[in-house]
Amino acid sequence: xxxxxxxxxxxxxxxxxxxxxxxxxxxxxxxxxxxxxxxxxxxxxxxxxxxxxxxxxxxxxxxxxxxxxxxxxxxxxxxxxxxxxxxxxxxxxxxxxxxxxxxxxxxxxxxxxxxxxxxxxxxxxxxxxxxxxxxxxxxxxxxxxxxxxxxxxxxxxxxxxxxxxxxxxxxxxxxxxxxxxxxxxxxxxxxxxxxxxxxxxxxxxxxxxxxxxxxxxxxxxxxxxxxxxxxxxxxxxxxxxxxxxxxxxxxxxxxxxxxxxxxxxxxxxxxxxxxxxxxxxxxxxxxxxxxxxxxxxxxxxxxxxxxxxxxxxxxxxxxxxxxxxxxxxxxxxxxxxxxxxxxxxxxxxxxxxxxxxxxxxxxxxxxxxxxxxxxxxxxxxxxxxxxxxxxxxxxxxxxxxxxxxxxxxxxxxxxxxxxxxxxxxxxxxxxxxxxxxxxxxxxxx
Amino acid sequence: xxxxxxxxxxxxxxxxxxxxxxxxxxxxxxxxxxxxxxxxxxxxxxxxxxxxxxxxxxxxxxxxxxxxxxxxxxxxxxxxxxxxxxxxxxxxxxxxxxxxxxxxxxxxxxxxxxxxxxxxxxxxxxxxxxxxxxxxxxxxxxxxxxxxxxxxxxxxxxxxxxxxxxxxxxxxxxxxxxxxxxxxxxxxxxxxxxxxxxxxxxxxxxxxxxxxxxxxxxxxxxxxxxxxxxxxxxxxxxxxxxxxxxxxxxxxxxxxxxxxxxxxxxxxxxxxxxxxxxxxxxxxxxxxxxxxxxxxxxxxxxxxxxxxxxxxxxxxxxxxxxxxxxxxxxxxxxxxxxxxxxxxxxxxxxxxxxxxxxxxxxxxxxxxxxxxxxxxxxxxxxxxxxxxxxxxxxxxxxxxxxxxxxxxxxxxxxxxxxxxxxxxxxxxxxxxxxxxxxxxxxxxxxxxxxxxxxxxxxxxxxxxxxxxxxxxxxxxxxxxxxxxxxxxxxxxxxxxxxxxxxxxxxxxxxxxxxxxx
Numbered sequence: 001x002x003x004x005x006x007x008x009x010x011x012x013x014x015x016x017x018x019x020x021x022x023x024x025x026x027x028x029x030x031x032x033x034x035x036x037x038x039x040x041x042x043x044x045x046x047x048x049x050x051x052x053x054x055x056x057x058x059x060x061x062x063x064x065x066x067x068x069x070x071x072x073x074x075x076x077x078x079x080x081x082x083x084x085x086x087x088x089x090x091x092x093x094x095x096x097x098x099x100x101x102x103x104x105x106x107x108x109x110x111x112x113x114x115x116x117x118x119x120x121x122x123x124x125x126x127x128x129x130x131x132x133x134x135x136x137x138x139x140x141x142x143x144x145x146x147x148x149x150x151x152x153x154x155x156x157x158x159x160x161x162x163x164x165x166x167x168x169x170x171x172x173x174x175x176x177x178x179x180x181x182x183x184x185x186x187x188x189x190x191x192x193x194x195x196x197x198x199x200x201x202x203x204x205x206x207x208x209x210x211x212x213x214x215x216x217x218x219x220x221x222x223x224x225x226x227x228x229x230x231x232x233x234x235x236x237x238x239x240x241x242x243x244x245x246x247x248x249x250x251x252x253x254x255x256x257x258x259x260x261x262x263x264x265x266x267x268x269x270x271x272x273x274x275x276x277x278x279x280x281x282x283x284x285x286x287x288x289x290x291x292x293x294x295x296x297x298x299x300x301x302x303x304x305x306x307x308x309x310x311x312x313x314x315x316x317x318x319x320x321x322x323x324x325x326x327x328x329x330x331x332x333x334x335x336x337x338x339x340x341x342x343x344x345x346x347x348x349x350x351x352x353x354x355x356x357x358x359x360x361x362x363x364x365x366x367x368x369x370x371x372x373x374x375x376x377x378x379x380x381x382x383x384x385x386x387x388x389x390x391x392x393x394x395x396x397x398x399x400x401x402x403x404x405x406x407x408x409x410x411x412x413x414x415x416x417x418x419x420x421x422x423x424x425x426x427x428x429x430x431x432x433x434x435x436x437x438x439x440x441x442x443x444x445x
Numbered sequence: 446x447x448x449x450x451x452x453x454x455x456x457x458x459x460x461x462x463x464x465x466x467x468x469x470x471x472x473x474x475x476x477x478x479x480x481x482x483x484x485x486x487x488x489x490x491x492x493x494x495x496x497x498x499x500x501x502x503x504x505x506x507x508x509x510x511x512x513x514x515x516x517x518x519x520x521x522x523x524x525x526x527x528x529x530x531x532x533x534x535x536x537x538x539x540x541x542x543x544x545x546x547x548x549x550x551x552x553x554x555x556x557x558x559x560x561x562x563x564x565x566x567x568x569x570x571x572x573x574x575x576x577x578x579x580x581x582x583x584x585x586x587x588x589x590x591x592x593x594x595x596x597x598x599x600x601x602x603x604x605x606x607x608x609x610x611x612x613x614x615x616x617x618x619x620x621x622x623x624x625x626x627x628x629x630x631x632x633x634x635x636x637x638x639x640x641x642x643x644x645x646x647x648x649x650x651x652x653x654x655x656x657x658x659x660x661x662x663x664x665x666x667x668x669x670x671x672x673x674x675x676x677x678x679x680x681x682x683x684x685x686x687x688x689x690x691x692x693x694x695x696x697x698x699x700x701x702x703x704x705x706x707x708x709x710x711x712x713x714x715x716x717x718x719x720x721x722x723x724x725x726x727x728x729x730x731x732x733x734x735x736x737x738x739x740x741x742x743x744x745x746x747x748x749x750x751x752x753x754x755x756x757x758x759x760x761x762x763x764x765x766x767x768x769x770x771x772x773x774x775x776x777x778x779x780x781x782x783x784x785x786x787x788x789x790x791x792x793x794x795x796x797x798x799x800x801x802x803x804x805x806x807x808x809x810x811x812x813x814x815x816x817x818x819x820x821x822x823x824x825x826x827x828x829x830x831x832x833x834x835x836x837x838x839x840x841x842x843x844x845x846x847x848x849x850x851x852x853x854x855x856x857x858x859x860x861x862x863x864x865x866x867x868x869x870x871x872x873x874x875x876x877x878x879x880x881x882x883x884x885x886x887x888x889x890x891x892x893x894x895x896x897x898x899x900x901x902x903x904x905x906x907x908x909x910x911x912x913x914x915x916x917x918x919x920x921x922x923x924x925x926x927x928x929x930x931x932x933x934x935x936x937x938x939x940x941x942x943x944x945x946x947x948x949x950x951x952x953x954x955x956x957x958x959x960x961x962x
Contacts, residue, residue: 001816001819001820001823001824002815003552003554003815003816003820003824003902003903004820004823004824004827004902004903005903005904005905005906005908006827006830006831006902006905006906010905010906011827011830013906014830014831014833014834014906015830017834017837017838018830018833018834018836018837018850019837020833020850023826023829023830025850026826026829026830026833026850026852027693027724027725027829028850029692029693029695029850030693030724030725031695031697031698031730033698033729034698034725034726034729034730035724035725036723036724036725036726039723039818039819039822040594040595040723040726040818040821040822041594041818042591042594042595042813042817042818042821043814043817043818044817044818044819044820045815045816045817045819045820046814046815046817048556048815051556051560051811051814051815052556052559052560054814055560055563055807055810055811055814056560056563056565058565058580058583058584059560059563059564059565059566059580060565060580061565061579061580061583062565062566062569062577062578062579062580062581063573063577063578064564064565064568064569065568065569065570065573066564066568067564070570072570072572072573074572075571075572075798075799076570076571076572076799078568078570082492082493082521084492084521084524084525086562088524088525088528088529088532089748090558091528091529091532092537092538092539092540093532093533093534093535093536093537093539093540094532094535094537094748094749095537095539095553095558095746095748096537096538096539096543096550096553096746096747097535097536097537097538097747097748097749098543098545098548098550098747098749098750098882099747099749099750099751100535100749100750102536102873102877102882102883103941103944103946104874104877104936104939104940104941104942104943104944105534105535105536105877105882105936105939105940106534106535106536106749107531107534107535107940107941108531108532108533108534108535108749109535109749109750111479111481111531111534112528112531112749114481114955114956114957115481115482115483115957117955117956118483118956118957119516121956122514122515122516123514123516125512127956128955128956129955129956131750132751134606134607134610134751134752134797135606135797135798135799136798137797137798138606138610138796138797163798165795165797165798165799166798168785168794168795169795169796169797169798171794172617172768172793172794172795172796173613173650175793175794176617176620176650176651176652177650177652178652209508216505216506216508218506218507218508243510243514244510244514245503245505245509245510246505246508246509246510247508247509247510247511247512248510248512248514251510251512260798267567267568268567268568268569268570268571269566269567269569269803269804270566270569270570270571270578270581270799270800270803270804271571271798271799271800271801271803272571272606272752272754272797272799272800272801272802272803272804272805273606273751273752273754273802273803273804273805274799285953285955291750292953292955293955294949294950294953294954294955295949295954295955296944296945296946296948296949296954297944297945297948298941298942298943298944298945299934299942299943299944299945300942302941302942304941304944305944306944306946306949308946308949308950308953308955309950309953310950311950313642314609314641314642314643314645314646315641315642315643315888316642317642317646318642318645318646318655319645319646319648319649319655320649321642321646323646323650324609324612324613324643324646324647324650325607325609325610326607326608326609326641326642326643327607327608327609327738327740327747327750327751327752327753328607328750328751328752329750329751329752330747330748330749330750330751330752331746331748331749331751331752332748332751332752334528334748334749337482338524338528340516341482341486341492341517341518341519341524341527342491342492342493342518342519342521342524343491343492343493343516343518344486344487344488344489344490344491344492344516344517344518344519345488345489345513345514345515345516345517345518346488346489346490346491346518347491347492347493347495347518348514348516349514350491350495350498351493351495353498354495354496354498356503356504356505357498357499357500357501360501360502360503360504361499361501363504377504377506378504378505378506378508379504380505395574396574396576399574399576399577404570404573404574404577407572411572411783412572414784414786426495426496
């Protein structure tokens with residue numbers, strides 16, 4: 001077996017040193033009834049070439065996003081990732097290192113985390129950020145728990161337009177903790193009903209912008225309403241590239257900002273691994289979940305970095321920890337940070353502008369089709385159309401023309417059968433857009 | 446004759462008296478200083494080229510960003526230098542022995558990396574029509590089959606994103622099952638003192654309270670104490686097996702029976718499943734739920750702290766409560782059931798936005814198929830043999846916490862250091878100077894000054910022999926009392942000396958700020 005260095009001679013010599021006759025003697029603590037004789041009924045080992053061929057064949061059964069016109073968003077976005085990102089994260093020193101618990105020999109990972117935290121804080125307009133969560137949806141759940149801890153209150157509101165899977169994930173982490181979560185039904189056009197239901201028991205309101213329909217939401221009234229009753233505003237996003245074009249949640253009064261970082265450096269990966277971004281105000285930092293990297297000095301006074309504030313965390317605080325999270329999205333933070341460092345502010349702004357222009361162009365092309373109505377008047381790189389036919393049927397029909405033309409809203413929320421959510425990024429060319437227009441026209445005719 | 450780049454002037458080393466030089470640059474040869482990205486880049490520079498913009502009127506609804514962001518950019522060659530220099534300040538499995546107990550730092554095969562990057566897996570959107578992602582769902586279904594077969598369990602939830610997330614999945618299923626029975630009084634969860642911190646933290650997130658069980662002198666669950674704590678209000682137990690002392694819980698079947706006897710459920714922390722694969726199926730031990738750490742047992746890279754993946758196996762009693770999405774197969778068609786309303790049974794809900802850690806699934810299945818049932822069993826046996834070889838080879842100079850046969854990791858306490866002035870921490874830092882990553886220290890909490898060594902199956906005998914020789918020598922130096930300064934000063938050959946963690950926590954500096962600000 002190519003991955004196992006020991007040979008039979010080694011094994012026998014080692015068994016002698018241990019003082020046992022056979023490998024079986026090392027498993028004598030296992031109850032007899034649970035010992036397995038022989039092999040478990042699964043295929044035996046294969047060569048690298050065999051496995052490579054089998055997996056390549058399996059991959060070939062999928063229609064890769066890049067294999068034709070592609071316009072799906074809904075919480076994950078297809079962007080071009082510079083080649084240097086993937087090259088760098090495959091360096092053994094990043095790829096095959098553990099969590100940086102020994103800071104003297106982990107300064108590479110630690111400095112990247114410190115840079116990542118700073119980049120996330122800058123992007124979201126917040127004071128501090130942690131070293132990542134699993135993804136945007138779990139970060140959203142953790143943000144609500146954090147707000148309830150910080151405010152010692154047990155009620156939260158999720159506004160219309162928050163990604164339904166984020167709401168569901170959040171509802172799930174709250175369900176056994178006696179937290180009352182009010183989730184507004186998702187529908188396009190901004191709904192401010194939530195603002196009237198706030199009271200002194202409310203810990204937080206959760207608002208997404210751009211929201212699941214692509215609309216850009218002014219967070220300022222939400223922040224004012226939350227703060228008026230002593231609650232926190234949790235701002236959610238699924239497309240970080242948007243902050244190259246629109247105001248950051250921090251500028252609009254958010255107290256906690258959480259979202260998905262997948263667009264920058266990580267890729268689609270059929271939904272994971274992704275990287276959850278989590279930022280907040282300085283005064284809330286000791287309630288924050290997850291790992292945090294901080295600056296310090298070594299014995300000779302040199303600047304260095306360590307994991308810090310660990311008295312919030314499960315390995316020290318156990319049942320009193322702020323979260324049970326342990327492993328997060330380490331390597332994805334490295335990818336995010338490298339891509340963001342390649343972009344810089346100048347690059348991010350241009351990238352955002354191109355995304356927005358592509359979306360404007362596509363929205364005009366599609367809404368010119370008979371019976372198609374653009375229902376989002378403001379948007380960044382994703383918008384929603386109302387179709388004269390059930391959107392999921394239209395999406396399936398377009399597959400026949402090799403066009404992955406958006407996301408039927410009904411996949412995320414029942415009852416919104418005629419809505420199609422469409423994303424455009426810098427990866428979409430004019431030919432792709434023309435193909436989309438033809439396929440949609442055909443599907444509707 | 447070729448022209449040498451030193452113009453033919455060959456060098457011969459000469460004896461000098463200089464030991465250490467303060468360099469002008471602050472670099473030390475191959476070890477390069479590296480400033481923060483914010484100190485080398487500027488917001489006006491970018492390392493990405495873009496096409497021309499069209500210049501249309503924006504539809505941002507008056508929300509245009511006018512403030513500066515401040516994010517620095519660099520060109521590609523500068524980026525390569527920055528991150529390569531940083532990378533060289535990290536220890537890594539590919540560099541040397543990384544014997545972190547409980548963490549399973551085994552080799553990460555590169556075929557797995559290649560497969561995960563195939564466009565058909567990596568460039569696939571989670572919300573594409575399922576008719577266009579049949580291979581991906583089939584891969585998830587195939588991995589689920591391997592997992593269920595290896596664990597002997599009837600169901601698996603694939604979506605948990607890491608081990609602790611899998612614990613949450615299992616404990617939520619337990620809570621949902623209790624709620625379905627109307628067992629509102631069952632809120633107490635038994636957790637051994639040696640448990641990972643995630644266990645109590647997770648149970649609390651499901652509305653349970655924690656009751657801690659002590660260990661016996663041989664490092665296992667104290668059965669008398671366990672029996673004394675049983676009662677009608679017990680919701681279940683969270684037990685790691687092999688436990689965090691590296692020992693198999695011999696009474697595990699009886700523990701399962703006792704817990705089931707009071708109407709509770711058995712959560713097994715699967716962090717150490719790598720000691721059992723192919724030799725023991727947890728399903729034969731009476732467990733109800735267990736997460737697998739694909740990044741430990743099945744070699745997906747640790748990546749400096751993730752991403753992990755924590756698929757969670759469930760018994761028949763708990764499987765109706767499994768989260769969505771669920772994988773189903775009808776004939777040749779694979780399907781993901783994404784809505785709770787469409788799922789059979791009484792799903793407790795959704796744990797994450799999409800379907801789980803696909804990028805880890807591809808790697809783990811590649812690892813499983815490469816090894817096969819024979820290779821996986823051999824890997825388990827080699828991991829256990831390597832750990833026992835280390836324990837046997839060090840037991841006369843260090844102090845094994847419990848002695849006897851261990852599983853995949855060997856636990857030592859600090860009694861051999863008693864009176865030497867050297868502490869576990871000093872010993873660990875001295876290992877750094879010898880070119881090794883330290884073992885896990887001060888965990889599990891049930892052992893004083895714990896040192897938990899897990900070599901994994903990836904180490905050759907020659908590498909283990911070198912490691913053992915170094916450890917023996919360090920142990921002898923420590924107890925001799927003649928080298929205290931060396932231990933206290935260690936590490937001196939790392940990129941940095943010991944860091945001030947107290948200052949970091951007291952005055953947290955968690956981000957860079959401009960000196961002009």
